[in-house]
Amino acid sequence: MLSEFVVVDDADELSVDALGKALSARVESRGTERRGWLDTFDWRLYRAGLVLEHRESPPGRSVFVLTDLEGQRLARLPAPAGGIPSVDDLPAGPLKEQVMSRAGLRTAFVRASAEGRVGHLAVLDAEGKTVARVAIDGPLVVAGHAEPLPVRIRVEALRGYGKDARRVAERLGASPRVRRADDTLFEAICSAWGLQPGVYRSKPRVHLDPAMPAGRAFGLLLGELVSIARVNVDGTLRQIDTEFLHDLRIAVRSSRSVLKVARGVFDERLRSHYAAELKWIGDVTTPSRDLDVYLLEFDDLVEHAMDPVAMRPFRTLLARQCRKAHTGLNRALRSKRFARLLDGWTDELVASDEPGPDADLPVVRVGGDRLRSAWRQVRRRGNAVTDASPPDALHDLRKRCKELRYLLEHLSSLYEKSAQREIVGELRQLQNNLGEYQDAENQRRLILQYAEELVAQNASAKTLVGMGRLDHYFEHRQAVARAQFADHWTRFDRKHNRRVFATMLEP
Secondary structure (H helix, E strand, C coil): CEEEEEECCCHHHHCHHHHHHHCCEEEEEEEEEEEEEEECCCCHHHHCCCEEEEEEECCCEEEEEEECCCCCEEEEEECCCCCCCCHHHCCCCHHHHHHHHHHCCCCCEEEEEEEEEEEEEEEECCCCCEEEEEEEEEEEECCCCCCCECCEEEEEECCCCHHHHHHHHHHHHCCCCEEECCCCHHHHHHHHCCCCCCCCCCCCCCCCCCCCEHHHHHHHHHHHHHHHHHHHHHHHHHCCCCHHHHHHHHHHHHHHHHHHHCECCECHHHHHHHHHHHHHHHHHHHHHHHHHHHHHHHHHHHHHCCCHHHHHHHHHHHHHHHHHHHHHHHHHHCCHHHHHHHHHCCHHHHCCCCCCCCCCCEHHHHHHHHHHHHHHHHHHHHHHCCCCCCHHHHHHHHHHHHHHHHHHHHCHHHCCHHHHHHHHHHHHHHHHHHHHHHHHHHHHHHHHHHHHHHHHCCCCHHHHHHHHHHHHHHHHHHHHHHHHHHHHHHHHCCHHHHHHHHHHHCC
16 A cells, blocks of 8 residues: 655655654655666566666665555665666566566666655654655656656555554645645656656557548558657667667568558659668668577577587677677668658658549558458468478568558558457468578578688587587478478468458458
8 A cells, every 4th residue: 555645835844854753753764866767668567567766875875676556665675886777787586587577578777767855754653663654755856857856755554554554644645735646756757758657659559430531541550650660769779679679670561561552542753762761771670680589599599509618609700790780770770861761751751742543542442452452462372382382482471471460450440350350360370380481591591601601710610510400400490380381371261261351341
């Protein structure tokens, strides 16, 4: 149980000492602190009901504090003094494992910070036992804000003493100098930083009216996608974690799929230009992403080698190539060409005085036509695959499946949810099979390429033998995926799915 209040009058009359006297509380601590709140870019800790805070106070005292969303303390752990706090600095143990597991592939970093006065009181009963704690935060200064945030008073309950904490909160709430807070301190700090905890989009969330003109509908979709791309650029440049580049690539690929099906909706010259520019940035991001994934999986992969220790030269080479690829990617992301792409991606395209002939048609009609066409392309390519088909045939089918799925997801608000989700689910299973096949193919190409470089560097026989075993492992994975394709395709192309898809598109 927790209650939080905002001081609405002169804070000096509600000093730590004065408040302690009024509440029959003992002053436990007072001073100034620099405070930073850590979370992943997509708020995985917050969405799991956790708030992780780093506090540093002179002379060099540094701690991590983990609370629930209401600010109730769950744990307080020591942290190294000085420097930028990191989740890696958490002491080893169940709490660190919990935070790391929640974060997954994402890195928790300082999302917001503030500094100012703090104080802590222990509320005592008649026998001198602590029955509640009171935290006084502020005024807190947030960078870029002339006015500090008002003082906050938070009542924290102790286990078994909920009634005592409620009585303390009632006494505070009766004062005309405070009001109950509408949000927590963490949420107020985030608001001052222009952040909304828990809010992150990796996919567009646009509700389309079936009668909406196609030009406007596709413009809204592209607007959402360019926003998603923008917010992931800085994290990609700084390499905070690999998911920034992943989400940036998805936004680019999704935009390419929208522009591909928007032929006849936008000015064709502009549509072709931006489609080409999106292909350019998509191609630029591919080497970095491939190497990111390889390094993420490397420790697990080398277990399939004869001697994992002998694979260190391979990892060193991969890491060097990854740094080189990211250097080239960063140059592209900082270039005027990319800036022009982001600035004109939707503005010039959507604002054109010469839209395509289908721009004013209802989006449900245009979208339905494009979905039927994308479905036919998938079926045509899938049915053409035989046991003798080359890898490129499956790769091309995979690309067509991605385009169909992006379109199904972008236009989902136009159609009955259960049918749309069923088709997307069936498509996802097929994509997973094709992705497993293509990933193994890409891994084998990388192994061959880097084996040649290691030979030129006089790598040991053990290293080269280990790479051969890795190639054999991926060859086996590829063969298994290839053998399973026929069953996956038969399931996807069955009459039931065709009927659900056709019914979904019926007016």
